[in-house]
Amino acid sequence: xxxxxxxxxxxxxxxxxxxxxxxxxxxxxxxxxxxxxxxxxxxxxxxxxxxxxxxxxxxxxxxxxxxxxxxxxxxxxxxxxxxxxxxxxxxxxxxxxxxxxxxxxxxxxxxxxxxxxxxxxxxxxxxxxxxxxxxxxxxxxxxxxxxxxxxxxxxxxxxxxxxxxxxxxxxxxxxxxxxxxxxxxxxxxxxxxxxxxxxxxxxxxxxxxxxxxxxxxxxxxxxxxxxxxxxxxxxxxxxxxxxxxxxxxxxxxxxxxxxxxxxxxxxxxxxxxxxxxxxxxxxxxxxxxxxxxxxxxxxxxxxxxxxxxxxxxxxxxxxxxxxxxxxxxxxxxxxxxxxxxxxxxxxxxxxxxxxxxxxxxxxxxxxxxxxxxxxxxxxxxxxxxxxxxxxxxxxxxxxxxxxxxxxxxxxxxxxxxxxxxxxxxxxxxxxxxxxxx
Amino acid sequence: xxxxxxxxxxxxxxxxxxxxxxxxxxxxxxxxxxxxxxxxxxxxxxxxxxxxxxxxxxxxxxxxxxxxxxxxxxxxxxxxxxxxxxxxxxxxxxxxxxxxxxxxxxxxxxxxxxxxxxxxxxxxxxxxxxxxxxxxxxxxxxxxxxxxxxxxxxxxxxxxxxxxxxxxxxxxxxxxxxxxxxxxxxxxxxxxxxxxxxxxxxxxxxxxxxxxxxxxxxxxxxxxxxxxxxxxxxxxxxxxxxxxxxxxxxxxxxxxxxxxxxxxxxxxxxxxxxxxxxxxxxxxxxxxxxxxxxxxxxxxxxxxxxxxxxxxxxxxxxxxxxxxxxxxxxxxxxxxxxxxxxxxxxxx
Numbered sequence: 001x002x003x004x005x006x007x008x009x010x011x012x013x014x015x016x017x018x019x020x021x022x023x024x025x026x027x028x029x030x031x032x033x034x035x036x037x038x039x040x041x042x043x044x045x046x047x048x049x050x051x052x053x054x055x056x057x058x059x060x061x062x063x064x065x066x067x068x069x070x071x072x073x074x075x076x077x078x079x080x081x082x083x084x085x086x087x088x089x090x091x092x093x094x095x096x097x098x099x100x101x102x103x104x105x106x107x108x109x110x111x112x113x114x115x116x117x118x119x120x121x122x123x124x125x126x127x128x129x130x131x132x133x134x135x136x137x138x139x140x141x142x143x144x145x146x147x148x149x150x151x152x153x154x155x156x157x158x159x160x161x162x163x164x165x166x167x168x169x170x171x172x173x174x175x176x177x178x179x180x181x182x183x184x185x186x187x188x189x190x191x192x193x194x195x196x197x198x199x200x201x202x203x204x205x206x207x208x209x210x211x212x213x214x215x216x217x218x219x220x221x222x223x224x225x226x227x228x229x230x231x232x233x234x235x236x237x238x239x240x241x242x243x244x245x246x247x248x249x250x251x252x253x254x255x256x257x258x259x260x261x262x263x264x265x266x267x268x269x270x271x272x273x274x275x276x277x278x279x280x281x282x283x284x285x286x287x288x289x290x291x292x293x294x295x296x297x298x299x300x301x302x303x304x305x306x307x308x309x310x311x312x313x314x315x316x317x318x319x320x321x322x323x324x325x326x327x328x329x330x331x332x333x334x335x336x337x338x339x340x341x342x343x344x345x346x347x348x349x350x351x352x353x354x355x356x357x358x359x360x361x362x363x364x365x366x367x368x369x370x371x372x373x374x375x376x377x378x379x380x381x382x383x384x385x386x387x388x389x390x391x392x393x394x395x396x397x398x399x400x401x402x403x404x405x406x407x408x409x410x411x412x413x414x415x416x417x418x419x420x421x422x423x424x425x426x427x428x429x430x431x432x433x434x435x436x437x
Numbered sequence: 438x439x440x441x442x443x444x445x446x447x448x449x450x451x452x453x454x455x456x457x458x459x460x461x462x463x464x465x466x467x468x469x470x471x472x473x474x475x476x477x478x479x480x481x482x483x484x485x486x487x488x489x490x491x492x493x494x495x496x497x498x499x500x501x502x503x504x505x506x507x508x509x510x511x512x513x514x515x516x517x518x519x520x521x522x523x524x525x526x527x528x529x530x531x532x533x534x535x536x537x538x539x540x541x542x543x544x545x546x547x548x549x550x551x552x553x554x555x556x557x558x559x560x561x562x563x564x565x566x567x568x569x570x571x572x573x574x575x576x577x578x579x580x581x582x583x584x585x586x587x588x589x590x591x592x593x594x595x596x597x598x599x600x601x602x603x604x605x606x607x608x609x610x611x612x613x614x615x616x617x618x619x620x621x622x623x624x625x626x627x628x629x630x631x632x633x634x635x636x637x638x639x640x641x642x643x644x645x646x647x648x649x650x651x652x653x654x655x656x657x658x659x660x661x662x663x664x665x666x667x668x669x670x671x672x673x674x675x676x677x678x679x680x681x682x683x684x685x686x687x688x689x690x691x692x693x694x695x696x697x698x699x700x701x702x703x704x705x706x707x708x709x710x711x712x713x714x715x716x717x718x719x720x721x722x723x724x725x726x727x728x729x730x731x732x733x734x735x736x737x738x739x740x741x742x743x744x745x746x747x748x749x750x751x752x753x754x755x756x757x758x759x760x761x762x763x764x765x766x767x768x769x770x771x772x773x774x775x776x777x778x779x780x781x782x783x784x785x
Binding site for chain 2: 053054058062092101102105110127130191219327
């Protein structure tokens with residue numbers, strides 16, 4: 001009896017060993033020969049991405065990667081880049097950093113992707129930047145405005161894309177200082193580099209004494225009652241938020257039930273009106289219509305407003321969406337995914353026919369600051385600067401659209417540096433909607 | 438009788454008598470298998486192997502606690518967090534090397550488990566579950582409460598453990614991580630095998646089956662249960678420490694309540710009280726999520742359905758498994774073997 005118990009444990013060990021050996025041998029037939037780098041063949045390039053398809057950040061953001069995929073499908077249908085079709089493997093990390101580490105290792109080590117594209121989130125992506133740079137994997141155009149991507153010296157393979165949160169915070173802060181002078185300001189922010197980056201920008205512009213309450217929240221929490229109560233009782237008239245959409249919605253509903261309606265000033269990542277209207281309806285169980293609650297909120301944008309259907313870029317994206325991503329709504333998230341994909345195609349064109357990982361990174365370092373596209377301002381890409389768009393235009397939520405106003409503004413993220421107008425204008429999209437080098 | 442058979446029979450006798458020898462034999466067998474397997478695998482599968490190994494450490498500790506001592510714990514995810522943060526603080530902030538940091542993680546998590554165990558030995562059934570549940574919810578929240586010490590929701594990152602140079606330049610980081618995690622799992626196997634096959638194991642079973650009878654025999658129930666809780670907590674702490682090493686990260690989201698619940702799932706699904714069952718449970722916890730994801734993504738469904746399908750499949754598989762194998766996978770195998778041996782006897 002005793003002996004048999006031992007042999008049972010032994011047998012199980014042997015069985016597990018056999019199974020994992022089988023799994024391993026079956027999974028390793030896919031690597032291709034004759035290519036210049038893993039993930040590249042004569043006819044294809046494979047990128048991977050980690051996205052919150054479920055979980056707290058999913059509402060709205062889960063549309064981004066499929067929209068990028070739709071734009072790649074469009075490019076592929078027109079012959080791809082140098083004859084290579086672009087594939088995107090989308091993995092769900094649920095906005096959970098532990099899962100991010102796991103799926104990014106899977107993408108790099110098992111799926112042999114050429115690079116990571118548009119990995120979403122600050123708390124998530126910060127956990128894989130070290131791994132990606134140590135393994136020399138291109139980490140293109142992170143879907144987060146954390147100032148932490150902007151370091152070409154220590155992280156040569158990582159590139160930000162959207163304006164960093166400090167730039168956003170500075171420009172929003174300047175507007176508050178100019179138009180709501182003397183009003184008490186409360187700040188609600190996510191307690192990580194996303195919220196802290198935005199807060200740093202605001203604090204750089206508005207007088208310290210006017211910020212009467214700063215309330216952090218942890219991503220994953222289900223209630224903001226403590227924070228909103230504290231903000232309300234501080235007497236703040238302006239509520240600045242560096243929040244992802246679900247927390248913008250929860251914060252708004254909480255303040256609504258408390259009978260508090262401050263002037264909202266929200267980072268552009270947290271205020272897509274179509275996403276918010278849907279969320280407010282769900283969170284309030286249908287009691288309120290979302291549009292009315294966020295009407296008049298101040299935010300900013302660095303792409304043409306998705307509701308501006310006369311803009312040629314929006315027309316082009318709408319055409320792509322209708323054919324390749326028909327079930328999605330056309331909102332700021334879908335526009336984001338397509339515009340970011342457009343930038344990747346620009347980078348691949350610039351890197352040339354003989355594609356290598358090093359070559360792609362060098363192409364962005366060298367030519368990135370001259371690329372124009374759907375963005376309102378140029379990119380801050382040089383060998384040392386990996387920051388993405390360098391500025392934003394202020395905007396206001398009106399109904400279910402975002403209406404930009406005032407000049408397009410740019411500024412370096414460093415504290416105390418001036419905010420200036422950008423007058424370079426926006427070029428028209430290429431006729432077939434695909435960038436050419 | 439051929440000399441070979443005689444030699445084998447001769448070798449079996451001391452093996453049958455000495456638990457220590459048997460456990461050493463098992464550990465050696467496991468080490469050889471894991472050495473061969475980790476060599477054959479690709480780098481990503483090595484990480485999966487490491488994940489399986491640390492899950493095994495946690496599950497084995499928990500299965501002994503529940504199956505042998507009769508105490509339920511929903512707080513083992515929190516004890517894993519204790520181990521993970523210990524390692525992250527020692528290696529990340531104080532540059533400790535891996536082995537002492539792992540030992541420290543076990544010591545610290547045992548120390549945290551001790552008062553829990555003392556309280557747990559006074560509680561029964563749902564009250565015990567409730568108390569440990571509170572730990573699972575409360576303890577990881579400390580990281581958010583004291584962000585300067587524990588990094589808040591950003592967590593603490595550590596540099597990866599570098600493989601020793603004598604393994605060669607081509608020996609990958611993932612290979613080394615798999616070895617560390619497997620070594621940890623084998624230590625847990627050794628300790629728990631000896632514990633359950635000793636006087637303590639028999640006493641535990643006596644306590645589990647009838648506390649009054651056991652205390653009439655002179656067994657000190659509270660002390661036994663506290664001891665088991667501490668050992669089990671140490672295993673969970675080691676598991677958490679190995680997790681932190683494999684991911685180079687200790688972060689509160691890695692230790693939600695769901696982790697404690699999925700550990701319990703793994704224990705029950707593998708076969709309650711069985712170390713073999715813990716191996717099955719670990720395999721299920723590692724493989725099932727990736728299988729469900731593969732199934733869901735191969736069906737090319739609409740986004741809303743496809744994104745949530747893995748969770749639905751996971752649930753269905755759990756329900757089906759519990760209906761087919763109410764005593765877990767290992768219980769299912771045992772029943773199958775009994776059935777086969779009675780068939781053979783009938784045929785004979």
